[in-house]
Amino acid sequence: MNTETRPLDRIDHEILGALQNNARLSNKELAASVGLAPSSCLERVKRLIQDGVIRGFHADVDPAALGVVLEALVFVRLGRHQPELLEGVWTQLAERPEVRDLYYVAGSHDLVVHVAVRDVEHLRWLVTEQISSRAELGQLETSLIFRHRRSAELPDYAREHAPQPRGR
Amino acid sequence: MNTETRPLDRIDHEILGALQNNARLSNKELAASVGLAPSSCLERVKRLIQDGVIRGFHADVDPAALGVVLEALVFVRLGRHQPELLEGVWTQLAERPEVRDLYYVAGSHDLVVHVAVRDVEHLRWLVTEQISSRAELGQLETSLIFRHRRSAELPDYAREHAPQPRGR
DNA sequence: CGCGTCTACCGAATTGAACTCGGATGAACA
DNA sequence: TGTTCATCCGAGTTCAATTCGGTAGACGCG
Numbered sequence: 192m193n194t195e196t197r198p199l200d201r202i203d204h205e206i207l208g209a210l211q212n213n214a215r216l217s218n219k220e221l222a223a224s225v226g227l228a229p230s231s232c233l234e235r236v237k238r239l240i241q242d243g244v245i246r247g248f249h250a251d252v253d254p255a256a257l258g259v260v261l262e263a264l265v266f267v268r269l270g271r272h273q274p275e276l277l278e279g280v281w282t283q284l285a286e287r288p289e290v291r292d293l294y295y296v297a298g299s300h301d302l303v304v305h306v307a308v309r310d311v312e313h314l315r316w317l318v319t320e321q322i323s324s325r326a327e328l329g330q331l332e333t334s335l336i337f338r339h340r341r342s343a344e345l346p347d348y349a350r351e352h353a354p355q356p357r358g359r
Numbered sequence: 360m361n362t363e364t365r366p367l368d369r370i371d372h373e374i375l376g377a378l379q380n381n382a383r384l385s386n387k388e389l390a391a392s393v394g395l396a397p398s399s400c401l402e403r404v405k406r407l408i409q410d411g412v413i414r415g416f417h418a419d420v421d422p423a424a425l426g427v428v429l430e431a432l433v434f435v436r437l438g439r440h441q442p443e444l445l446e447g448v449w450t451q452l453a454e455r456p457e458v459r460d461l462y463y464v465a466g467s468h469d470l471v472v473h474v475a476v477r478d479v480e481h482l483r484w485l486v487t488e489q490i491s492s493r494a495e496l497g498q499l500e501t502s503l504i505f506r507h508r509r510s511a512e513l514p515d516y517a518r519e520h521a522p523q524p525r526g527r
Numbered sequence: 528c529g530c531g532t533c534t535a536c537c538g539a540a541t542t543g544a545a546c547t548c549g550g551a552t553g554a555a556c557a
Numbered sequence: 558t559g560t561t562c563a564t565c566c567g568a569g570t571t572c573a574a575t576t577c578g579g580t581a582g583a584c585g586c587g
Contacts, residue, residue, distance in 0.1 A: 207424075211420055214417050215416040235564095244420060245419070247419045249419060252378075252412060259514065264466075288514040298500060298502030332466060336464050337464060341459070342453075345420055345475060348427065349426035356564085357562095386574065395536080398537070399537070524536095
């Protein structure tokens with residue numbers, strides 16, 4: 192997606208910024224905030240979704256309300272660097288509900304896994320039974336998360352150089 | 360928030376699950392999927408927001424469309440462990456637009472910072488000028504992110520033990 | 528047990544937004 | 558300077574969101 196499509200203009204970037212902060216903005220409000228008629232604004236939003244620029248809309252829920260009392264980062268070093276091995280581990284980890292974020296990185300670790308668990312025993316089980324056994328002999332380190340903050344909005348480096356809106 | 364409030368029942372959990380995956384579900388569809396009338400469903404969603412269980416709704420935008428060509432994890436070890444020092448570093452980092460996630464963790468690192476940058480030079484600048492200078496002489500390691508996956512939905516450990524819906 | 532209260536439910540009615548569509552406008556290009 | 562085309566607008570229609578009055582179980586208490 193997002194291939195062979197017209198570059199985003201200033202208004203598109205404003206729409207993306209607004210929807211990252213509040214995905215429930217009504218189309219009417221959104222249109223007003225970017226200076227378009229509702230019909231025109233709706234067209235743009237649909238196009239952004241269609242083109243894959245907007246991947247989805249998600250509610251941000253308090254983990255504590257769901258019984259998540261513990262989160263951790265698990266740093267994994269794989270034994271041998273076989274691309275096929277990585278693919279398998281990646282897929283299996285990505286499917287686990289406890290995994291909130293999965294990073295494949297360069298450097299002294301290979302994988303960084305952000306997990307949300309029920310309690311300490313659950314964490315122990317997850318790390319030893321589910322991760323360690325698949326990580327093929329690599330080093331493994333688990334760090335409890337004391338505090339975590341996630342930003343809603345991505346930086347927009349393309350905004351400044353965006354072309355002027357077309358049309359009338 | 361979310362203090363001194365009735366525990367969530369089965370239907371609340373279903374609502375939370377649905378909205379995490381698609382925050383733009385119409386209230387009518389949502390109501391149908393959880394087996395409530397639209398008016399009753401709307402009441403519940405409002406209450407969940409009011410109680411802070413739902414913290415917000417966010418569009419998930421493709422970073423590439425915003426000119427993000429590089430992401431990295433920066434592992435920071437602070438020099439001395441003074442709570443006040445941490446507070447200052449935390450706040451300053453959290454305010455930087457490049458920072459997508461900020462973790463304060465136990466273990467061999469203190470801070471893990473997920474950043475999204477324009478290019479390599481931008482990353483160098485961010486790490487040396489903005490992070491290193493504030494980290495008070497700690498060790499610092501930067502790992503490029505080759506691949507990243509984020510799950511939309513949190514695991515729900517409270518769901519199974521949730522009380523039955525009340526009312527009629 | 529029987530009563531009162533309370534909470535969550537529903538459904539009808541109203542408001543308002545979402546969405547469609549025909550026509551106009553200005554930019555780009557030849 | 559004429560043609561093309563994407564984007565815009567606004568009126569009209571459809572349909573969802575929201576309000577509100579009334580009801581039915583659950584619960585606590587006498």
